Amino acid sequence: MRSPALPETLTRAVIGAVLGSDIAARPAGDAIPKHLLAPHADRIMRLSERFTGDAAERLPRYLDEAGMDDSYALYYLPINAAKVATLLTIARAAGYLATGPLRVAELGCGPGGGLVGALTALDGTPLSLTGVDHSESALALAGRIISAAGGTFSSIRFNLESAVPDLRAPQDLIIIANTLNELWRGRDDTIEKRTRLVAGLAERHLAPGGVMLLLEPALIAPSRELIAVRDRLLAAGGWRILHPCTHHLPCPLAAQPDEWCHDLLSWETPAVVRQMDDIMGFNKHRLKFSSLVLTRGEPASPGDRWYVLTDPHEAKGMTDLTVCGAPGALRMILSRRSYSETNRPFRKLGKGDRFTLKLLHGPEKLYRLTPDDAVRVD
Ligand SMILES: C[S@@+](CC[C@H](N)C(=O)[O-])C[C@H]1O[C@@H](n2cnc3c(N)ncnc32)[C@H](O)[C@@H]1O
Structure with missing residues (x-):
């Protein structure tokens, strides 16, 4: 799979919101001075350790730590936007999200990675974007990035563990990216709670023909928990999977404790991510993720x-x-x-x-x- 390229206007909007308009306006080939990126690289290395740590341990509200939302936006936002844009391209090829205007909501949006993915894949379609998060500073940053990219954004500050949020209008696309795994960690009813959130959103806030996009890191715990949510949703009925599953039977990997499936994506790595990788010794040359793209309706026949x-x-x-x-x-x-x-x-x-x-x-x-x-x- 290959991701659609993130438009220059979007990467410049991110750089402008974090490092200022002068840096964003530099010619495309000019590297960003290393001393400006170094503090962000430092925070990303610490955050990455947390993300790959014990999946049953509750995460602190890391985006509220000084500068973390900016660092997250600079590095993870383009990465996650590319993943979401790829999944939306798949949904579009299957005939969904074909005509606008469209309403798009991202839950646990942080600085807006999923929404920027929607702006990329649904370019040319009028979009009304809503971000939901419990971090006020991340919502404000998402607003600055999306406005700079010419998008329309409204925010809802909300704790997703408290209830199904009121999204104010039926949504054509609901994105939950890299966030389900942060909710109700380490409880006996983790899967049940996450399933109820997804089902509740679909029942109350998904427009007819709308798409629900769930994306998780390609790590064993979040990926296997996503499989468990999948199987619970399917058991209740009324869902059609657009990606990745070709059938609607229980996942055959659920019974094999160390197995899970994930996608592998090649993409045009933005220069800022490449520069950050050079400083950190990371490599985001190819992107991995687990996902589930769903719509309400009868399961399609798996055929062959x-x-x-x-x-x-x-x-x-x-x-x-x-x-x-x-x-x-x-x-x-x-x-x-x-x-x-x-x-x-x-x-x-x-x-x-x-x-x-x-x-x-x-x-x-x-x-x-x-x-x-x-x-x-x-
Ligand atoms: C890993 S970030 C994902 C950000 C964005 N969706 C992306 O993929 O780039 C997880 C987000 O979920 C938010 N979050 C975690 N727990 C939450 C809760 N209980 N209520 C609302 N937001 C929450 C965090 O603040 C953070 O913005």
Whole structure:
């Protein structure tokens, strides 16, 4: 998968809101002076440690710490905007969010990563953006960034653990990005509470044909908790998954304690993220995330669609992939002696790709492609 490029106006809006308009106005090729980025890099390294720490431990209100919302915006906002923009492009390709004007709300918006993702993917469509968060300073920063980018923004300061927030009008798109995993951590009813929040938002505030976008870090705990929320929502019925699942059965990975699926994204890394990476020794050359893109409605028939769970393993003239489809998780192997024109696209598949293949024989635990198999990449 590849993310749509973040428009220059949006990255400049972020840089302007954090480092000032003079720095934002510099020619595109000019590096930002390192001493201006160093304090932000310092905070991001500390924050990154917290994000990858114990998933059952409550996080402090880190965006209220001095300068943290600015640092978060400079580094994580473009990264998360690119992930959201990619998922919205997938929803659009499936026929959703096709015509405007559209109302978009992001819960746990911080400085507005998901909303900037919407501005990127839905460029040309009039958008009315709402951000919900308990951090006043993050909401104010989101307002400055979105106004500088020419967007319309309103904010709701709200504690998401207290109730389903009143979004004031039916929303065509509700985004919860990197936030579900911060809610009700370490409780017996964590999954139930998160499921109730998502279901409550859909019932009360999602417009007909609207899309709910859930995105989480590609770490084991948030990803597996998202799978648990998925399975609970589906058990209650009335949901159609647009991405990543190709079927609406219980997730086959839920029963395997160390397994989860996540997407892998290539993108045009903005210069400011590359510069921050150089200082920190990080590498955001490719982006990982777990996600669930949903709409209300009857589940679509899985047909013969598959989602690639693993990067291909190439050995002894074989392409070996684990994929997910209606029969569950399945290993598929294409050996060199079975190569044909119709199965050729199988050799190009990578983690996170979706494809169509009608099985010509029972899969059991392993499906060996034959020259007669026809693979179509979605
Ligand atoms: C990791 S940030 C995600 C920001 C943005 N969605 C993104 O993906 O870049 C998580 C956000 O959730 C907010 N948050 C966490 N717990 C919350 C709560 N109980 N009520 C409201 N907001 C909360 C934090 O303030 C923070 O802005």
